[in-house]
Amino acid sequence: MFNLRKNIEQINFFLLPLAAFFILISSAATNLFIFLCILFSAFICIKNRDVKKLIEKKVFIFSSILFLLFLFSSLYSIAEFQQIYESIKKYIKFMYIPLIYYSISIYNNNETIIKFFITGCTIVLLMSYLKFFSIINFELFYYLFADLNLAGYEHKIVINKTAIFQHYIIQGVILSLYSFLCLFSAYKKGNFIYYILSFLSFINVLFMNDSRTAFILIASLFVLSFFFIIKNIKPRIVVFIIILLMSFSQLSENLENRLSVLSTDMRLMENNNYNTSLGLRTLWLRVGIENLSKKPILGYGVGSFNKTSEKYFIDHNINPYDKYITNNPHNEFISISTQLGLLGLSFFILFLFYLFKESKGNILNVGIFLTVIISTLFNSAFYDNMLGLFLIIIIGLLLDNKQKFQKL
Numbered sequence: 001m002f003n004l005r006k007n008i009e010q011i012n013f014f015l016l017p018l019a020a021f022f023i024l025i026s027s028a029a030t031n032l033f034i035f036l037c038i039l040f041s042a043f044i045c046i047k048n049r050d051v052k053k054l055i056e057k058k059v060f061i062f063s064s065i066l067f068l069l070f071l072f073s074s075l076y077s078i079a080e081f082q083q084i085y086e087s088i089k090k091y092i093k094f095m096y097i098p099l100i101y102y103s104i105s106i107y108n109n110n111e112t113i114i115k116f117f118i119t120g121c122t123i124v125l126l127m128s129y130l131k132f133f134s135i136i137n138f139e140l141f142y143y144l145f146a147d148l149n150l151a152g153y154e155h156k157i158v159i160n161k162t163a164i165f166q167h168y169i170i171q172g173v174i175l176s177l178y179s180f181l182c183l184f185s186a187y188k189k190g191n192f193i194y195y196i197l198s199f200l201s202f203i204n205v206l207f208m209n210d211s212r213t214a215f216i217l218i219a220s221l222f223v224l225s226f227f228f229i230i231k232n233i234k235p236r237i238v239v240f241i242i243i244l245l246m247s248f249s250q251l252s253e254n255l256e257n258r259l260s261v262l263s264t265d266m267r268l269m270e271n272n273n274y275n276t277s278l279g280l281r282t283l284w285l286r287v288g289i290e291n292l293s294k295k296p297i298l299g300y301g302v303g304s305f306n307k308t309s310e311k312y313f314i315d316h317n318i319n320p321y322d323k324y325i326t327n328n329p330h331n332e333f334i335s336i337s338t339q340l341g342l343l344g345l346s347f348f349i350l351f352l353f354y355l356f357k358e359s360k361g362n363i364l365n366v367g368i369f370l371t372v373i374i375s376t377l378f379n380s381a382f383y384d385n386m387l388g389l390f391l392i393i394i395i396g397l398l399l400d401n402k403q404k405f406q407k408l
Helices: 004-022 027-047 051-055 058-073 081-091 093-107 110-132 138-144 154-159 168-189 192-208 212-228 235-251 253-270 277-294 305-315 332-359 363-378 385-399
Strands: none
Touching: 004 027, 004 093, 004 110, 004 385, 027 051, 027 093, 027 385, 051 058, 051 093, 058 081, 058 093, 058 332, 081 093, 093 385, 110 168, 110 192, 110 385, 168 192, 168 212, 168 363, 168 385, 192 212, 212 363, 277 305, 277 332, 305 332, 332 363, 332 385, 363 385
16 A cells, blocks of 8 residues: 655655765756755654754754845845845755754664765766866767756856866865765775775865865865874874875976966956956955945845945946956855844854854764855855755754654
8 A cells, every 4th residue: 555654754765865966966956856855854744743843953943043034134125026036045945954954863864875975976076087187078078968957057167177067166165075074984984995085086176176165175174184083094104195195286287376376366456457266255355344334233135245246346436347246255154244234144153153063073073064164154155056955965964963853
């Protein structure tokens, strides 16, 4: 006899692992599996009569307040209706977090999620090396699969030397945590293959990928690993790894290019040319500071950074201003402070502090927390589709507490 609840429970076990597997491969698949997981988890939560328990959790309280603030701010937002609607659709991800956490806690499938995630990332990592060394003609690959959405970054993905299906920044950030998880798994299980995968992804992000966000993240995770894991490895292995990394750094054009680009960006800014990565981030920081000074309590409303940045560039005679207008200032703190003022920013910081407390000194959780912090400092991570979905999955892993709900 067909049992709807039992079938939903069995299917739901694999939905988050599948979303984690596809996070670097397919935006459509990831969105679908996350949506189904939220839907099925809500159904199970109601059937298990766990709703009251869930809404009493701090994760539900913080997530709900943040989303409700975005929703409330639509009443006074200076943005146009379409921009308000699009922004609210993006920030609804905050409401996914409690149900992601609930799903992981009742199934205890965090290890399955990590295994699926590592498998999917390994495929992309190997493809990235094939593309970087021109072993496979990826122009032909992209031509044959031209119907793939490629996360809306088609041009940048095709011309980038390491990106496969996602923007190189997103790929770099996700592979950074992947490298850390492989090292964590190698240390925990003693499997040498994980050490190799961790090393390959470390080299890929540090010396081959162009993302400065990923560079900072993987360097931070490596320092964390050094103090918590590598200290227990034999000294000669540590020396060998350091020498190997130094050798790669000498050969890395990417590392030299990063320093060269940074110097060039600073010189261009002195001549009022802000059309560079550093220049744009500097401009958007100034916009955010001015916005906060003018509307400190409630901000300008959801989806408003576009309008406020345009006004700032016109008022300060920064041209061509249309190149600098954005609704994504690549910093979640700037983005939220503009939209929700100090009220929203305070709750967001409290939410991050709550995540920090939940890390509880566990190396895996600390690594995840570092990923969340750096992603939000250098990107509007929750505003972004794929990076935001990635964060809600790993936040669910961080918050996993198997004592709170009865396992299925």
